[in-house]
Amino acid sequence: MSDNLAGKVVVITGASSGIGEAAARYLAAGSARVVLGARRVERLRAIVAEITAAGGEATMLATDVTHLTEMQALVNHAVERFGRVDVLINNAGLMAVGSILKGRTDEWERMIDINIKGVLNGIAAVLPVFHAQQSGHVINVGSVASHKVAPGGAVYSGTKFAVKAITEGLRQESGAIRCTLISPGAIDTELPSGTSDEATLKRLKEAYQAALPAETIARAMAYAIAQPAEVDVNKIIVRPTVQPF
Template sequence: MNHLHSKTAIVTGASSGIGAATTRALIAQGVRVIAVSRDEEEVETFVASLRKNGAQIEAYTADVTCPEQMNAMALFALQTYASIDILVNNAGLMLFSNWSDLATTDWNNMIDVNIKGYLNAIAAVLPFMLEKKSGQILNMDSVAGHQVGPGAGVYSATKFFVQAMTESMRKELGVNHGLRISTISPGVINTGWADKVTDPAGRKAAHELNKLAIAPSDIADAVIYSLNQPANVTVNDLIISPTRQDW
């Protein structure tokens, strides 16, 4: 049964990788989508390609690290589709480095996007979900939110934050208000993340690791499974990894 048809979803980081695959999968279920990205040209091109096939989708250019832009985005969603039913918190950064490299710019960028960005998006949509006593928030986590490696300490810390935050949200917003709060924890996914690693040694390790990767569409399938449940069912967390990934 399709519990998603005619709902409105906001997807951050929607123009590439897991976000783009998730957006396509939601549209296939009859969901209306606000596709959010800070890259205006990329998101407009992506949305135009989907509209050719009749999708109900709007592009919105915003930086998740800016609370004001996230609040404006939520108002745009309401004005466009008259509801906010789903938030897929997906925009994120995964940057590897050794602690001894003191890659403080990478550390701060991950904290800003992976933690503050998620909080900003939640703060923007939560008042509307609380008012109508329904809604779903899916926070994209990672296997790095379940275990830690030496080259991914800050990234893992941001994803452990997502785990703790989501669990707290479930216990308050789910129990007291009927909202459904979930995480999906991908393993190694080929999203182009390895090319974004600035540290030379970290980039080499990332490209080696990426040889195991599975496709963003595999994660999008898990997103649909998690969201497409009856109102009294919450899928708390799904870990989706390549078969040959050993951690």
């Protein structure tokens, strides 16, 4: 891994499981200083303890990304502890897929709040720090569903298309701030359990048989972060070789 990662302060949302947890562990192993946010604090505490015991630098704060004030508190915590923020990884997400015809408006609202507003709250919280530093890097976690719509995925894809649009719009206006959209295919995490629709869950389980380990996405994040400041990696799609969607 490049030295360009060592010492960087990386704030990660949704760091209590799956891709966020893998990113925290992998980047800390590459000597980044990681700041973990999520709602399940006991998990965050355990991950921070393990990273620290292995010689890494990590800290955490209970964070619900749907509340701007909590995202601001997470960013402030990073600045207080490490003096700056180099990268924000907007990773927290919910996939509650199922036919749009079922009209599960509560699940739609939760996905919109976490997947779209959560990303916007992260951007709003970190931009003042990035502007003061005149540098920074926003990595938004999209999905293959940022690029395609499949039956059952109308609303989830809608939120992830929005993440793609927001990332590109931010990139165009953000000058020295780097912007990356990382779009995973099937990755072996707790994500499918966000789906309550039985038929969709059955299809998902089949599709996830070839799912890749979460560290696969952490490596893609490390690649984007470790580039020289003048190199902005804008879009990465990583899916299992055999995944058709």
